[in-house]
Amino acid sequence: MTDEEFSSNVRLYHSMIFRVAFSYVGNHADAQDIAQDAFLKLYCEKKPFSSAEHIKAWLIRVTVNLSKNTLKASRYAFREELTDNIPAKEAEERVLDEYLLRLDPKQRAAIYLHYYEGYSVKETAKLCGASVSAVNMRLLRGRKELAKMLGKGE
Amino acid sequence: MKKAIKEIYDAVTPLWSDDELINNTLRKAETMENRTSKKRFGKPFAAICAAAVMAAAGTITVGAVYKWDLSGFFGKAQYKDDSLASSDAVIANMDKVDFSRFGKPLDDVIEFEGGRVKMEAVLFDMMNVEFLYNVEFDEPEKFDGYNTEMNVEISKVDKESGESEGCRFSWTNGADIIDGVTYEYMSAGFPQDNVNDHCLRFNLKELKAHKTYYDDELQNFVDDYIALPIIGSSDILIDIDTAYYERMIRTAHGTYEVTSYEKTLVIDSVRLSPLALNFTTPAGVESDTFFDIMHEMFTIGSPAELRTFFKVRMSDGTVLDIDNGSAGSTPRDDGSLVYDIPILPVDTANAVAVIIGDVEIPLE
Numbered sequence: 085m086t087d088e089e090f091s092s093n094v095r096l097y098h099s100m101i102f103r104v105a106f107s108y109v110g111n112h113a114d115a116q117d118i119a120q121d122a123f124l125k126l127y128c129e130k131k132p133f134s135s136a137e138h139i140k141a142w143l144i145r146v147t148v149n150l151s152k153n154t155l156k157a158s159r160y161a162f163r164e165e166l167t168d169n170i171p172a173k174e175a176e177e178r179v180l181d182e183y184l185l186r187l188d189p190k191q192r193a194a195i196y197l198h199y200y201e202g203y204s205v206k207e208t209a210k211l212c213g214a215s216v217s218a219v220n221m222r223l224l225r226g227r228k229e230l231a232k233m234l235g236k237g238e
Numbered sequence: 239m240k241k242a243i244k245e246i247y248d249a250v251t252p253l254w255s256d257d258e259l260i261n262n263t264l265r266k267a268e269t270m271e272n273r274t275s276k277k278r279f280g281k282p283f284a285a286i287c288a289a290a291v292m293a294a295a296g297t298i299t300v301g302a303v304y305k306w307d308l309s310g311f312f313g314k315a316q317y318k319d320d321s322l323a324s325s326d327a328v329i330a331n332m333d334k335v336d337f338s339r340f341g342k343p344l345d346d347v348i349e350f351e352g353g354r355v356k357m358e359a360v361l362f363d364m365m366n367v368e369f370l371y372n373v374e375f376d377e378p379e380k381f382d383g384y385n386t387e388m389n390v391e392i393s394k395v396d397k398e399s400g401e402s403e404g405c406r407f408s409w410t411n412g413a414d415i416i417d418g419v420t421y422e423y424m425s426a427g428f429p430q431d432n433v434n435d436h437c438l439r440f441n442l443k444e445l446k447a448h449k450t451y452y453d454d455e456l457q458n459f460v461d462d463y464i465a466l467p468i469i470g471s472s473d474i475l476i477d478i479d480t481a482y483y484e485r486m487i488r489t490a491h492g493t494y495e496v497t498s499y500e501k502t503l504v505i506d507s508v509r510l511s512p513l514a515l516n517f518t519t520p521a522g523v524e525s526d527t528f529f530d531i532m533h534e535m536f537t538i539g540s541p542a543e544l545r546t547f548f549k550v551r552m553s554d555g556t557v558l559d560i561d562n563g564s565a566g567s568t569p570r571d572d573g574s575l576v577y578d579i580p581i582l583p584v585d586t587a588n589a590v591a592v593i594i595g596d597v598e599i600p601l602e
Binding site for chain 1: 239240242243244246247250251252253254256259260262263264266267
């Protein structure tokens with residue numbers, strides 16, 4: 085992949101990949117590290133991609149795997165968000181983050197991929213490495229939790 | 239609800255700008271000396287577990303074979319994943335082991351449409367029997383990007399009557415087809431003591447080529463299988479010759495608690511042979527604890543973590559990753575459980591400790 089192609093992919097998918105990583109790890113610093121690692125893998129990948137969609141799905145899969153590894157590594161450590169290092173975060177945005185952080189990481193990822201990125205349940209299941217029924221359950225529970233937090237019915 | 243979700247996720251923004259990410263990543267790539275190291279093949283843990291469950295006490299592993307140059311073919315067998323930094327040490331260690339003391343070459347062939355399975359060798363020690371073979375394709379270009387999957391039944395056969403006295407079933411998957419050949423090995427799960435004066439029957443029941451690829455129309459990953467029907471006999475009878483047999487077992491006793499993923503596995507003895515590691519858990523220990531830990535490692539951790547759960551420390555201080563990622567358990571009459579794990583061949587004479595999780599168990 086040339087530097088130009090790489091740059092263009094970063095501009096297309098950086099936010100999405102960051103959100104997928106954030107969905108799993110729940111903190112900005114780790115999510116940014118994971119996003120960088122995912123793009124580094126993309127840059128080093130020698131196999132050709134058949135389309136932009138292929139790159140996108142590949143990046144998501146890599147990010148999900150990297151995120152799971154990070155979760156494993158931090159399983160016994162409390163990962164506190166270093167809020168002082170995130171000056172750009174407005175108070176309102178942080179409240180919205182808090183909604184997400186109250187969900188299970190797997191629910192967050194499923195909700196993001198399905199509702200935000202528009203992947204079908206089956207596609208979400210493949211991307212997350214989970215069964216369709218597990219993703220359905222994550223979506224259902226995640227939706228209920230969010231509805232409760234937002235004070236809305238489903 | 240969809241709108242609310244969109245608002246919530248819109249508020250999640252990267253710490254770095256796109257330009258910062260581009261520049262930082264390109265700089266990092268530049269400083270990486272060896273960025274081309276790739277995983278040769280991956281084996282889904284679900285498949286490993288399924289094989290382990292199906293095989294009960296038996297286990298299954300797949301890797302690569304290179305004739306009698308064992309370190310050579312196991313070298314090809316190993317996962318070339320960055321996360322397994324010590325795999326080179328494992329391969330180097332194999333040069334120190336004289337495999338001719340517990341193995342013999344084979345020269346049998348099973349034909350299938352478009353190629354053949356060629357048995358190369360059998361290795362056996364007191365805890366495990368392993369078959370080494372390759373799958374060769376006449377038109378390798380047809381199978382570019384595929385790997386092989388096979389369903390094998392391995393039976394213990396009485397030499398005189400020819401009657402089967404029990405068998406193991408296993409599905410293998412994961413060996414990449416490289417230049418028209420896959421190099422594989424398979425653990426039969428029979429302890430050598432158990433097959434003294436018997437033959438083993440290797441019966442290839444089914445063979446497929448498999449690949450996962452991205453379908454542009456479906457915009458998703460799909461699995462493609464090509465059936466490879468077997469021609470003629472699918473049986474190979476192998477005489478286990480005890481003349482090759484040599485004891486190289488190391489043991490450890492005592493109570494050790496291995497804690498991983500908030501679960502505690504109690505171990506009261508360990509045996510290490512060149513081809514297998516086994517350990518026992520005392521009566522009363524939940525039989526699922528070990529597999530629960532393995533499952534957690536796969537779902538929360540990684541296959542690499544799974545494969546490095548068992549290690550061996552050698553007398554020169556080198557720590558070797560020995561596990562192939564599969565295991566089976568057998569209950570004893572006293573309620574204890576024995577777990578058998580086929581391992582990458584190890585020079586047991588120079589092993590000083592077995593490391594399980596974060597607990598180091600000195601060998602006697």
